[in-house]
Amino acid sequence: MTNAETELASYFAKYEPATAKFGKALRAKLRARLPGLFEIVYVYEGQNALVISYSPTERGYEAVCSISVYPRLVKLGFGRGAELSKSDPNKLLQGQGKMARYVELNSVADFDRAEIESLIADAVKLAKLRLDPSAKGAVIVKAEAQKQRRATKAARPASTRRAKARPSRQT
Numbered sequence: 456m457t458n459a460e461t462e463l464a465s466y467f468a469k470y471e472p473a474t475a476k477f478g479k480a481l482r483a484k485l486r487a488r489l490p491g492l493f494e495i496v497y498v499y500e501g502q503n504a505l506v507i508s509y510s511p512t513e514r515g516y517e518a519v520c521s522i523s524v525y526p527r528l529v530k531l532g533f534g535r536g537a538e539l540s541k542s543d544p545n546k547l548l549q550g551q552g553k554m555a556r557y558v559e560l561n562s563v564a565d566f567d568r569a570e571i572e573s574l575i576a577d578a579v580k581l582a583k584l585r586l587d588p589s590a591k592g593a594v595i596v597k598a599e600a601q602k603q604r605r606a607t608k609a610a611r612p613a614s615t616r617r618a619k620a621r622p623s624r625q626t
């Protein structure tokens with residue numbers, strides 16, 4: 456196992472065995488469905504969430520989709536889900552964000568439903584990707600980078616942090 460794989464395994468190990476097994480099974484299915492894409496791993500400790508984004512670049516925000524593993528819930532997310540919701544006749548997509556939407560999955564069988572495959576296929580088309588079945592993707596763990604950014608931000612003096620511009624009062 457590579458360092459990234461070992462690190463990812465340690466994040467899955469923090470969940471109940473059934474949840475970890477479910478998350479790993481979904482990961483395997485997405486890797487097979489989206490060959491050659493980068494798997495970008497984020498850890499959101501405040502939400503107790505592990506997120507794996509599937510992106511054509513090393514930037515997670517350009518992801519076609521993602522899986523989010525929570526202690527009692529797993530979501531299949533779509534970064535451009537608001538655009539996909541127009542072609543979601545079964546109204547599976549949830550969320551109110553300007554861009555992202557998600558589908559809650561209760562089992563691996565949920566992932567295999569035709570409606571889910573249709574959403575993934577539409578997301579790939581929307582991203583204008585040509586997937587190469589022989590391509591090998593890479594795992595990029597961004598969890599440490601997240602911690603460093605938070606620590607740096609917290610360590611900056613208040614005077615150097617961006618403050619919202621307030622209109623000046625003139626009398």
